[in-house]
Every structure is written in C-alpha cells, then in structure tokens.
Amino acid sequence: MYSITSCQESSSGNNSSKAEKADSSKKTYLSQPLVNNIYTADPSAHVFNGRIYVYPSHDTATGIPEDDLGSHFDMRDFHVLSMDSVGGKVTDHGVALDIKNIPWAGRQLWAPDAAFANNTYYLFFPVKDKQDIFRIGVATSKTPEGPFVAAPNPIKGSYSIDPCVFKDDDGKFYMYFGGIWGGQLQRWNSNNQYDSTKGNRGAEELAILPRVAPLTSDLQNFAAPVKELKLTDEKGNLFKEKDNSKRFFEASWMHKYNGKYYFSYSTGDTHNICYATGDSPYGPFTYRGVILNPVEGWTSHHSIVEKDGKWYLFYHDVQLSGKTYLRNVKVTELHYNSDGTIQTINAVK
Structure with missing residues (x-):
C-alpha cells in the first residue's frame, strides 16, 4: 500500500528490516508498515502545511x-516521516536530531512529539x-522535518516520558506526559x-495519574x-492499580472532537489503547x-x-521483526459513533 522515498540513508547499518524478519505469514494485518528501511515506533502525527508529518x-x-x-529501548536519534495523504508515498527525511547533539542527554531518547x-x-x-533521570527537552527548527537544534537544558520542572503537546482552540498549548515502570513516574x-x-503501586493502591502543564508562549517552559x-x-x-486494563500507564495523547476533549493513553502491561473524555484540558476525564x-x-x-475530513489512528506493532524493541509504524482510519464514542479497532486477526 505504501512506497517510500528516502532523503537520507539510515545512519545505523543494523536498522535494516532484512536483518530480523518475523514470520507473519499466518497473520492478517489491518495495515502495513509506513516504512521498512528503519524501525519506527510511538508515532506522533501532525498536519503541517497540508502535509502529514x-x-x-x-x-x-x-x-x-x-x-x-x-x-x-536504547534509541539514539529521531527521523521524521511525511506524506501528502494516508496511503500515499512516504518520505523519510533522515536524522532530525541525534542524542550526541543534546548537551544534557545521557541515554535513551524515547517517544517525541511536535508542535x-x-x-x-x-x-x-x-x-x-x-x-x-528522565527529563523532557525541546528542540527547534524552521522546517517541520528538521534538522532540530536542542535547547541547552531540559524544560525546568519536567520529568518522566511521552510528552504530548496539544494546542487548544484559544491558541494555548498544554503538555501531557508521564509513564510508569521504566518511565519513572512512580518516583x-x-x-x-x-x-x-x-x-510501582500495589494492586489496592490508587493508580498513578498522568501529568499536565500549560506551556509559555515560546513553548520553552511550563507556565x-x-x-x-x-x-x-x-x-x-x-x-486502582489492579484496574490495569483501564488505568493509565504511558503514551498520553490529546485531541478535540465536537467540542469535547479526548485523552487517550496506553494501559501498558494489558496493552490497550483507551480513551476518556472531559470538558476542560485539565479534566477530569x-x-x-x-x-x-x-x-x-508488548508496547502500544x-x-x-x-x-x-477523516480521522486517523497512527500506531505501531512488530510485524517486520517480531521483536518487541524493533517496531514499525502503521496507520488506519478512526471512526466515531453518533454519540461521540470511538469504534474499537483490531489491528491483527
């Protein structure tokens, strides 16, 4: 379904999907990987200038x-992908930011977002x-594909993982973040x-909650x-923590539909992507x-x-490799019911 144009060859020779191939002959997948020249995961999709990045x-x-x-999950750089439309040619723009160019970074460059x-x-x-200790940094560019230049320090007061930056209708920006276990939110x-x-919390303890903070107008600090x-x-x-098929684990995402705020997230060890709705960017949800x-x-x-005019869900699985740490990004259409609920998707049969 998808073809790929590469603007830059992969920076790591061990990234080729030919190196490790999963036996997927007996599975039926809803969607196919967007790219197969590198392994990709945790996709944050945005429309900039009429193009999907x-x-x-x-x-x-x-x-x-x-x-x-x-x-x-020992990631060391970011690539940016883009396409004119879902189903169209996908471009890999090459390395957008490398960990060696982040002055304060130690290791493990995890799931990003953009604005x-x-x-x-x-x-x-x-x-x-x-x-x-996980912190959240910010880098800037004059183009959506980068390259990006990292600020010399992390965002003051930031911690944990999986930032999602949401722009509300009034122009204000909010960051949602957090992840338990390896994401350190429990600390x-x-x-x-x-x-x-x-x-980690015990089964009868209240589950750890995701975090939110408004951003300053320059998007460099918490307001x-x-x-x-x-x-x-x-x-x-x-x-409670025992409600692990519904409670928050990681992977915050916020979007708005028909005036409602939709907060979606991964339940981690039970592998669902769930959602909750509210009337304010601060919830409750x-x-x-x-x-x-x-x-x-393992991850979602x-x-x-x-x-x-159509809504899309970007996600990942391990079709190409069969390895939990070598994933591939996919996309499928998302459908709402008349009451605003979202139809559940099955990615594999």
Whole structure:
C-alpha cells in the first residue's frame, strides 16, 4: 500500500528490516508498515502545511538486554516521516536530531512529539539526563522535518516520558506526559518531588495519574506547576492499580472532537489503547472505552489526527521483526459513533 522515498540513508547499518524478519505469514494485518528501511515506533502525527508529518521513535538493535524498565529501548536519534495523504508515498527525511547533539542527554531518547508556533517547529522529547533521570527537552527548527537544534537544558520542572503537546482552540498549548515502570513516574509524587526509592503501586493502591502543564508562549517552559490529570470511571472513582486494563500507564495523547476533549493513553502491561473524555484540558476525564485492542508486540503507543475530513489512528506493532524493541509504524482510519464514542479497532486477526 505504501512506497517510500528516502532523503537520507539510515545512519545505523543494523536498522535494516532484512536483518530480523518475523514470520507473519499466518497473520492478517489491518495495515502495513509506513516504512521498512528503519524501525519506527510511538508515532506522533501532525498536519503541517497540508502535509502529514510523523514524529516516531527510531528503534535500533543495540544489544541491551531486555528488562521491565525498558533498557532495551536504547534509541539514539529521531527521523521524521511525511506524506501528502494516508496511503500515499512516504518520505523519510533522515536524522532530525541525534542524542550526541543534546548537551544534557545521557541515554535513551524515547517517544517525541511536535508542535508549530511563532513561525517555528518544536520537537519535544524525553531522554535520561547525566544522572539517569528522565527529563523532557525541546528542540527547534524552521522546517517541520528538521534538522532540530536542542535547547541547552531540559524544560525546568519536567520529568518522566511521552510528552504530548496539544494546542487548544484559544491558541494555548498544554503538555501531557508521564509513564510508569521504566518511565519513572512512580518516583514523582503529586507535589512533583522525586524519590528514587519509590516503586510501582500495589494492586489496592490508587493508580498513578498522568501529568499536565500549560506551556509559555515560546513553548520553552511550563507556565504553571505540573498537575495530576484526574482519570476516573463512569461513577467518578479513581482507578486502582489492579484496574490495569483501564488505568493509565504511558503514551498520553490529546485531541478535540465536537467540542469535547479526548485523552487517550496506553494501559501498558494489558496493552490497550483507551480513551476518556472531559470538558476542560485539565479534566477530569471519564473513561469511555478501548480505541485499539492489543497489537502484536508488548508496547502500544499512538496518535490521532484529522486530515481532509477523516480521522486517523497512527500506531505501531512488530510485524517486520517480531521483536518487541524493533517496531514499525502503521496507520488506519478512526471512526466515531453518533454519540461521540470511538469504534474499537483490531489491528491483527
């Protein structure tokens, strides 16, 4: 379905999908990978200048052993993909930002997002600092594909992973972020204080909540302190950790549809992409259901974008490699019911 134009050859010779190939002959996939010259994951999709730009993680096989903290997700640069329309030719624009050009970075360049303001394109990214604590940085470019130049320091007061930057109808920007387990959110309390000894919550404890903060007009700093984002069941009750098919794990995304705010996220160890709705960018958000059932592979991470009157879900699986740390980005159309609920998608049969 998709063809690819490469503006720059992959920077790592071990990225070729030919190196590790999964046996997918007995599976039926809803969609095919956008590209197969490199491994990609965690796609953040945006429409800039009438074109779809996708900002994914760039998976590589670095030989780091797998563990529950995600040490094997050892990304070292970002590529930007683009296409005129879903189903059309996909361009890989090459390396947009390399970890070696982020002054404060230590390791693990995880899932990014992007935004446009002030005649500038912004790339937001989590990476561990020199003390091995995840922070969120920002880089800028005059073009949506980059290359991007990183600010000398992370965003003050930022922590954890998976930034999603949402522009509301009034022009204000908000950042949603956080991820438990390897994403370290469990080490940060509701007052934004860090405790390296804090572990994952017990089954009967309240689940850890995602975070939100407004951004300053230059998109370089938080305009107010980071707050927890309330995520509840239909009765207004916060989820417990044992409610792990519905509670937040990682992969925040925000979009707006018919005046409602839709907060979507991954449940992590139960592999659902779920969503909740609210009337304010700060919530509270009420759980509504599952957008995407578990994909092939351990992780699930997505974005939702409108183009030419249709809505699309970008996601990833491991069709090309069969390896949880070598993923590939895909896209499929998203459908709403008349009451604003979202129809659940099955990515594989």
